Amino acid sequence: MNKQDLRVLKTKNSLQQALLELLKTIPLEKIKVTEICKAANINRGTFYLHYGTVEDVFHDFFQEVIRDLQSSYDEPYKNTIPFEISKINPNSIQIFHHIKRHQSFYEIVFSKNTNKSYYYMLFDQIRLNMERDYQSDQIPDVPMDYIIGYQANAIIGLIIVWYEHGFKETPEEMSKKLHHILKISR
Missing domain, CATH: 1.10.357 (Tetracycline Repressor; domain 2)
Incomplete structure (x- = not known):
């Protein structure tokens, strides 16, 4: 696995963990991309590089x-x-x-x-x-x-x-x- 793959995995993991934290208090349908990016300390461009929603x-x-x-x-x-x-x-x-x-x-x-x-x-x-x-x-x-x-x-x-x-x-x-x-x- 190259460094790019590790970075992708780390980014996706950060977004998933941020989502889990947000889900403890906010229903999925009310979570915004901005909130998950802030919680994961990732910019919106990086988010959209990996996910659409x-x-x-x-x-x-x-x-x-x-x-x-x-x-x-x-x-x-x-x-x-x-x-x-x-x-x-x-x-x-x-x-x-x-x-x-x-x-x-x-x-x-x-x-x-x-x-x-x-x-x-x-x-x-x-x-x-x-x-x-x-x-x-x-x-x-x-x-x-x-x-x-x-x-x-x-x-x-x-x-x-x-x-x-x-x-x-x-x-x-x-x-x-x-x-x-x-x-x-x-």
Whole structure:
């Protein structure tokens, strides 16, 4: 990677971090380019070199978070073929590590003062992940979308409680909790 690439990455990261800070108090649709530039200590010309709108900054950042979420979600499936909950090692559950890496984003997503569209964006992504791995014989006579909706909200429910606890438990402790819940619910 050359110096130009590093500068681009640093600039984009600065803009994304500035946006996250602003999102704690201002809804996305009300954030102006001037505000994000000021918070990132970047001029408007530099902003427009990388992005067209504030929404583009959010979209770029959200896509990075989703790629990491996807990778974290997939981790337990890599070494368990065919997939069986009883064979999962709790250490392979990486979704809570993902949440911790992106804690400031999730603090915004789960804040009661934030637009719930962020929550639904997360919910939709978790559902997409689960749809890939769904086995049709899981619960007879219940449509797949209901089962997946239930399971996605169960994961999000754990994350919300963790958020409400101030993320005081470690990701490893949360993985063990989820592993235990999955084992007893089968």
